[in-house]
Amino acid sequence: MRLRRFTEPVFESLIKISGYSTGFIVLLIVIFLFKEGISFFNLSPVDEGSSLWVHNSNPVKKLTAPQIKDIFDQKITNWKALGGNDQPISLCTLDELGEAFTEEQLGAKFERLPACIDSYIDSLPGTIGFFPDKQTANALKNAQPVQVDKVSFSKFISGTEWFPTSRPAASMGVMPLLLGTLLVSFFAILFALPLGLAAAVYLAEIADERVRRILKPVIELLAGIPSVVYGFFGLVVIVPLVQSTFNLPVGETALAGSIVLAIMALPTIITVSEDALRTTPRAMKEASLALGASQWQTIRKVVVPYAASGITAAAILGIGRAIGETMAALMVTGNSAIMPRSLLQPVRTIPATIAAELGEAPFGGLHFKALFALGCILFIITLIINFLVERVSAKRVR
Amino acid sequence: MGNKLETIDVNLYYGDFHALKGISMFISENSVTALIGPSGCGKSTYLRLFNRMNDLIPNTRIEGQVLLDGEDIYQIKPSKIDHLRRNVGMVFQKPNPFPKSIFENVAYGLRVNGITDKSFIGAQVEKTLRQAVLWEEVKDKLKKSAFELSGGQQQRLCIARALAIEPSVILMDEPASSLDPISTGKIEDLIFELKNLYTIIVVTHNMQQAGRVSDYTGFFYLGNLIEFDKTKKIFTNPSKPETENYITGRFG
Ligand SMILES: Nc1ncnc2c1ncn2[C@@H]1O[C@H](COP(=O)(O)OP(=O)(O)OP(=O)(O)O)[C@@H](O)[C@H]1O
Numbered sequence A: 001m002r003l004r005r006f007t008e009p010v011f012e013s014l015i016k017i018s019g020y021s022t023g024f025i026v027l028l029i030v031i032f033l034f035k036e037g038i039s040f041f042n043l044s045p046v047d048e049g050s051s052l053w054v055h056n057s058n059p060v061k062k063l064t065a066p067q068i069k070d071i072f073d074q075k076i077t078n079w080k081a082l083g084g085n086d087q088p089i090s091l092c093t094l095d096e097l098g099e100a101f102t103e104e105q106l107g108a109k110f111e112r113l114p115a116c117i118d119s120y121i122d123s124l125p126g127t128i129g130f131f132p133d134k135q136t137a138n139a140l141k142n143a144q145p146v147q148v149d150k151v152s153f154s155k156f157i158s159g160t161e162w163f164p165t166s167r168p169a170a171s172m173g174v175m176p177l178l179l180g181t182l183l184v185s186f187f188a189i190l191f192a193l194p195l196g197l198a199a200a201v202y203l204a205e206i207a208d209e210r211v212r213r214i215l216k217p218v219i220e221l222l223a224g225i226p227s228v229v230y231g232f233f234g235l236v237v238i239v240p241l242v243q244s245t246f247n248l249p250v251g252e253t254a255l256a257g258s259i260v261l262a263i264m265a266l267p268t269i270i271t272v273s274e275d276a277l278r279t280t281p282r283a284m285k286e287a288s289l290a291l292g293a294s295q296w297q298t299i300r301k302v303v304v305p306y307a308a309s310g311i312t313a314a315a316i317l318g319i320g321r322a323i324g325e326t327m328a329a330l331m332v333t334g335n336s337a338i339m340p341r342s343l344l345q346p347v348r349t350i351p352a353t354i355a356a357e358l359g360e361a362p363f364g365g366l367h368f369k370a371l372f373a374l375g376c377i378l379f380i381i382t383l384i385i386n387f388l389v390e391r392v393s394a395k396r397v398r
Numbered sequence B: 001m002g003n004k005l006e007t008i009d010v011n012l013y014y015g016d017f018h019a020l021k022g023i024s025m026f027i028s029e030n031s032v033t034a035l036i037g038p039s040g041c042g043k044s045t046y047l048r049l050f051n052r053m054n055d056l057i058p059n060t061r062i063e064g065q066v067l068l069d070g071e072d073i074y075q076i077k078p079s080k081i082d083h084l085r086r087n088v089g090m091v092f093q094k095p096n097p098f099p100k101s102i103f104e105n106v107a108y109g110l111r112v113n114g115i116t117d118k119s120f121i122g123a124q125v126e127k128t129l130r131q132a133v134l135w136e137e138v139k140d141k142l143k144k145s146a147f148e149l150s151g152g153q154q155q156r157l158c159i160a161r162a163l164a165i166e167p168s169v170i171l172m173d174e175p176a177s178s179l180d181p182i183s184t185g186k187i188e189d190l191i192f193e194l195k196n197l198y199t200i201i202v203v204t205h206n207m208q209q210a211g212r213v214s215d216y217t218g219f220f221y222l223g224n225l226i227e228f229d230k231t232k233k234i235f236t237n238p239s240k241p242e243t244e245n246y247i248t249g250r251f252g
């Protein structure tokens, strides 16, 4: 008795402490995520410690990251296209200087490099140069640095190009990834919801008790299978199937992703909506049948409407699963970060992007932070989904 | 008056449990038959024979014949069961309206039976709500959820719902057991009214109620039909001692 008086407060405080510390850790993670994600904005897309230079006479003083990419990919070859004079663009990096000047001219320690750049640019006024600041010492006479637009939130969201490693300026538009994620998830749920609902109705209303007792645990078990296994299954079964059915060069497409994610979301959708369907009181069903309704009419007009909010919650949970899914999406969607045009194209989802690129992004760099910003977007999407689930299931408790 | 319903030596088993033991009974048209007996004696089970509600319970086995207008309802095609249930309406012990509007509750039976004529449905809803003495109370809120009604109103709504598809038989399983005396009185009056149009079987634990509303009474005990006769005879001069004991309250 006296012992209990002593142990109870101890347990109580232990529970409290673990509750608080869990909450604290979650909060820390969120803060860390957003701190890294937000610090991404207002950085320059050009490598830190390097600058772009143009001749003083060049009226183009400002470029965007996609423009720079096009220039260095030689898709844009004349300044006219950028609102400048009609003169061809020539590219100049340290490599070109190495060819144009002898080691003697450059100096043993490259101490005469700025002078060389100056004369190079002056001889070719259409030049755009890209040099480390260490070499130019920001002391060029005939050239001036190009201003590059900072990464802004609106550009990040609306940008349609994702080339985080391209140099000299990285393009980081999240649109293709966002659309890829939404496309794959939307179709996943479009496939999974009717199937899942049908299976749930079958389990709750039609299957006899013996079948149900076997099927239900099996389906619940499916929810626990690691996603890499689903991804593997998708890779060996779904991807070739998609490829041969639609006669495609590659089978890794948004469609394959949607199918695999649909399969993954099914167990959640089935179990949650089956539970909801089973809450329909027996008396309600009997009343319907006693009025001459068929079993199917009873399901359609009484059972499903009664469970509507539970079914909605199941759908939203399924969407959440699909949107956040990383491994399987990475394995079967083909991962090309282009604006999705059809289901039969490779796409890349946000989680897959983070997983694939985080390893190669230099710690703390622009790319690294961009991936955190992606994480923030994903976090916000899931937050919205959870909020919707709360709303819907709150309605259930009439 | 002919026999509307008839059971001939009906046995019903819930798995191994023998719930109805060789029940034979006649129910004549446009009469009210009360089924009485202690709890668990099989009244509800017997009542649910007539619209084949027991079919929904797994492992139920039924022997014998149940005749409606001379036809064995357990021999009809499974696809005709809906039709049978349309002809044999049921009011349950607890009010069980659908989570729909008052109007849609009454219209439900019409809609599932393929009736789409709006004006007919509207007229039928009003007619049956009037029959169930509920119209005056709900006519201004037909679009409101049925759950907003009181228990007694809900039960009368369920009666209206059963009447809307114009069955010829109405089964009532303790329709007033969860209601206050005033609502109970209304429902009893209603049963009395409906007798002219329908054949009614009502299960009740309330002896006075059985005496007031019914023409015939059947006394069940442990799955047996002990006695079945005119209500007057049962209540004044029962031929079996068990019946007398039960009616006078001297029953275990
Ligand atoms: N679904 C079922 N499965 C198994 N046994 C059942 C089932 N329904 C009823 N029984 C049994 O059958 C017997 C008769 O039940 P029934 O519901 O017909 O009784 P009742 O006379 O209506 O009782 P009450 O007055 O309490 O409603 C009871 O012993 C009951 O336990």
Ligand SMILES: [Mg+2]
Residues within 6 Å of the ligand: B043, B044, B045, B173
């Ligand atoms: Mg009963």
